[in-house]
Amino acid sequence: MALLPILEFPDKRLRTVAEPVTEFNDELRQLIKDMFETMYDAPGIGLAATQINVHQRIITIDTSEDKNEPLVVINPQFEVLADETEKMQEGCLSVPGFYEDVVRPNKIRLTAQDEQGEEYSLEADDLLAVCIQHEIDHLDGKLFVDYLSPLKRNRIRSKLEKLHRQHA
């Protein structure tokens, strides 16, 4: 098992578009174990492979209270199921210390593969729906700060760059 370092905004590698997974092998399953360990340790409710500088379409999620409902999401696709949206305060392990409201559709159907390559589909709402969309954004090189005003985004960028300089 291993804890993996998490890339932080404005690192350009977070803008990489991830490639589909084609091989469902033991190496993939070990990476997923390490992603769960890293996510639970952080702690976070989701982690996209992009955040650990692996540019494949792999996500780990656990939005349960007791952190005992791991969800493996590979090669995800989703459709919006209702016109309803939800404004939720989002945070991101790649944007540490900043929390801002983001509006997203709040009912979706996720279709994805598990760590064996088995396809599944589920309906998600509220926090899980938001988390799935936040993580799929990562695989497409997007961050929640992209939904904020340029002013807010630039303030966050400056503060994180300053912190990174201090810790360099």
Ligand code: GNR
């Ligand atoms: O831990 C996380 N919490 C969270 C809260 C609201 C909306 C999205 C998230 S995802 C985040 C972990 C993370 O950065 N995943 O990419």
Ligand code: NI
């Ligand atoms: Ni994130």
